[in-house]
Amino acid sequence: MATVSLEDVRKVYRGGVAAVKGVTLHIADGEFISLVGPSGCGKSTTLNLIAGLEELSGGTLRIDGAVVNGMSPRERDIAMVFQSYALYPHMDVARNLAFPLVVAGMARGDIDARVREVASVLGLEALLSRRPKELSGGQRQRVALGRALVRRPKVFLFDEPLSNLDAALRTQMRGEIKKLHEQLKATFIYVTHDQAEAMTLSDRVVVMNQGEVQQVAPPRELYDAPANLFVAGFFGSPRINLVKPATLAQPEGNVVLGLRPEHLHVGQGPAPAGTLEGRVYLVEPMGAESWVTVEVAGERMVARAPGDFHAPTGAPVWLRYDAARLRRFDATSGRAM
Incomplete structure (x- = not known):
């Protein structure tokens, strides 16, 4: 298998549109790394640059220590799995799997x-x-994986491979991809817009926005210690509560405070000392738990409650939080403090 290194990699299209702006990243041999971010953030373009499907505008790209700038995709010894499966409809599964090896001139027995x-x-x-x-959608995706796997490449690249599947199949295929990586111990580079895929599959996650890397870290670190407001808001469902200090009765300056919904406790009845008083805006039952949106001091905050929580819109409630769980961000730069 192989390492992959990007050093100040850039992609600028005609007209000066910069899709990738100086990305520097080192991917270890056998690592599973995901590129995530909103549409247009540069993650798929970065993957295409690694694959050789796009030409670099600047910077250096190395695979297994060798500079591959200018090399064709075939010369880079990578395999790519696409969102669209890209199977040959006139071939059966066996011939689809065999096709890359036939093109490479391998002996029939092999x-x-x-x-x-x-x-x-x-x-x-x-x-x-x-x-x-x-075949079903999940079976087609397994064939697409197999066609990449059969070549035994140095690096596997995945471009949103599960986005065409329904929710149940996506969950199943996530498990299969994770097991496959554990078996192969290969280098996997995975592009997705789905934070759940990135969090459950990856050793590390690369968060991108507007062509730039915002943070590179293991999933838990991204969630618990986001580097800036963008990363904080991108990860988590429901999203992190980002509020003014006055909303939480905090004597802070030019900051934005972040608090995950699961770190807010919502209660009914007389408000205990040290809690925030508000009114119910929305209750979303989710089975084992409920998400309750509460209006506090002119802002809305989401808190987690038991699955049997019930309160009508406008009902008075109170919120308790642990100040140690607060995340602080500079209101001007957006950077974590």
Whole structure:
């Protein structure tokens, strides 16, 4: 397998539109790293630069220590799994899996052995004679994974591979991709807009916005110690509460305070000392828990409550929080303090 290093990598399109602005990143051998961010943030362009599908406007890109600027995708020894599956409809699963090896000129016996091996790993043995139109979305995605896996490349690249699947299949395929990475111990670079995918799959997550890297860290660190307001707001569902100090009765200066909904406790009845008083704006039952939006001092905050919590709109409630859980951000720069 291989390391991947980006040093001040840039991509500027005609007309001066900068899609990637000086990205520097080192990906270790065997690491699973995800690139996340909103649409247009530069994550897919960065992946295409690594793959060789886009030409660098500046900077240096290395795979396994070798500079690959200007090399074709084939010369880089990478495999890419796309959102669209990109399977050949006239070929059965076996021939789809074998195709990259046929193009590479591998001997027929070796191709058959490799296809059987990959089919076993991905549970495709019973599907080898079927064509793509006879497969479910999850089965098609496993075939797309297999076609990348069969080549045994240095690096695996994934461009939002699960976005076409329904919620249940996405959850199942996330588990299969995670298990596959654990088995192969290969270098995986994964692009997604789905924070749950990034958090559950990755060793580290790269958060991008407007072509720039905002933070690179393990998932838990991103969640607990975001580097700035953008990262704080991107991770977490429901989103972090970002409020003025006066809302929480905090004697702060030019700051924005952040508090995760699960760190706010909502209660009914007489307000205990040291709590915030407000009124219910919305209750969202989620089964085991409920999310309650409360209006406090002109701002709305979301708090977690038990699944059986019930209160009508406008009902008085109180909120308790632990000041140690507060995250502070400079109101001008947005950086964590």
